[in-house]
Amino acid sequence: MLAALIIVFREVLEAGLIVGVMLAATEGVAGRGRVIALGISGGVLASGFVAIFAERIATLFDGSGQDVLNAAILAVAVVMLVWTVVWMASHGKEMVLEMKTVGREVREGSKPLAAVGIVVGMAVLREGVEVVLFMYGIAISGESPLNVAIGFALGVLAGAAVSFALYRGLVAIPVKMLFKTTTILITLLAAGLAAQSVGILQDTGFIQALSDPLWDSSWLLSDDGAVGRVLRTMVGYRAQPTGMQVIAYVGTVLVIVALSHIVNGRIAKAKQAQVSAKPA
Numbered sequence: 001m002l003a004a005l006i007i008v009f010r011e012v013l014e015a016g017l018i019v020g021v022m023l024a025a026t027e028g029v030a031g032r033g034r035v036i037a038l039g040i041s042g043g044v045l046a047s048g049f050v051a052i053f054a055e056r057i058a059t060l061f062d063g064s065g066q067d068v069l070n071a072a073i074l075a076v077a078v079v080m081l082v083w084t085v086v087w088m089a090s091h092g093k094e095m096v097l098e099m100k101t102v103g104r105e106v107r108e109g110s111k112p113l114a115a116v117g118i119v120v121g122m123a124v125l126r127e128g129v130e131v132v133l134f135m136y137g138i139a140i141s142g143e144s145p146l147n148v149a150i151g152f153a154l155g156v157l158a159g160a161a162v163s164f165a166l167y168r169g170l171v172a173i174p175v176k177m178l179f180k181t182t183t184i185l186i187t188l189l190a191a192g193l194a195a196q197s198v199g200i201l202q203d204t205g206f207i208q209a210l211s212d213p214l215w216d217s218s219w220l221l222s223d224d225g226a227v228g229r230v231l232r233t234m235v236g237y238r239a240q241p242t243g244m245q246v247i248a249y250v251g252t253v254l255v256i257v258a259l260s261h262i263v264n265g266r267i268a269k270a271k272q273a274q275v276s277a278k279p280a
Contacts, residue, residue: 004148007134008155011127014233015043016163018123021189021234022116024170025084025182031113039117043124050125051132067204070126074197077122078252080115081190085183086259087115185234191252192236195245202242210243 019036026032050069135152173181201207218239223232231237236249 004135004151005155005158008131008152009158010155010229011131011134012156012159013162014229015123015127016159017166017230017233018189019120020163020167020170021182021185022120023167025186026113026116027171032116035113035117036120039120040124042117043121044128046121046125047128047132050129067200068206071197071200073122073126074193074200077119078190078194078197080119080122081186081193082252082256082259083115084119085186085190085256086263187253187256188235189233190256191249192232192234194252195236195238195241195249196232198245198248199238199242202244207244210247212242213240214243214246216240 019040022036023032026036131152135148170181170185198207202211216239221231221237221239222228223237223239228237228239238245241249
């Protein structure tokens with residue numbers, strides 16, 4: 001039971017942290033609850049489907065099929081997170097106004113809800129596959145099905161409780177700071193997932209350049225411990241990052257900053273042109 005509880009808690013927490021940030025980032029946006037719920041449901045169903053064919057998937061790409069799938073899932077999540085941050089950069093004021101004025105919506109059709117739903121689905125999918133596989137391994141090891149079920153339930157509840165506490169902590173931040181805080185968190189989250197995807201591809205041999213660790217901070221904080229795992233999910237902390245992982249991390253941050261700057265510049269020019277075009 002303890003093994004199931006720890007494993008499920010760890011995986012639910014990693015997915016729940018991402019869900020919590022997405023919920024906080026879209027606080028006040030109409031329809032966000034439905035889309036995120038669909039993302040979670042889709043991720044759970046897809047993880048079960050993938051787990052059924054796990055053995056066949058694992059044999060692909062010279063036995064690295066599961067790793068390649070995980071890297072692809074992370075890559076999709078990174079793209080969606082970049083889209084979300086750029087959207088928030090261009091609609092930040094409208095989002096703040098919406099959160100202050102009940103019933104007022106940001107422009108229809110421009111909300112990043114699709115991206116948010118996909119990010120949530122990818123997070124749940126990746127962790128869900130691992131949960132299913134781990135639970136199967138524990139079950140066939142001789143552990144009582146009842147103990148496994150109890151451990152699973154307690155792990156889900158504990159992981160969800162911690163994730164909910166994070167979400168409530170974020171939304172308790174003043175509205176103006178909430179927007180800035182979630183933007184920073186999503187940027188670091190995207191960078192961390194990009195680095196993690198590169199690390200998986202390096203472990204499988206698909207990327208061999210700059211594969212040596214640049215430093216080792218395990219003596220200070222291991223990324224396998226409880227705090228290290230939370231920081232790894234939230235901000236992409238790595239105790240032994242490779243050169244390519246650092247490049248992926250920094251590159252993702254720079255791309256987001258550059259795209260946000262470009263979008264903001266275009267919006268500012270468009271508003272200035274509208275002001276200039278108004279008759280005196």
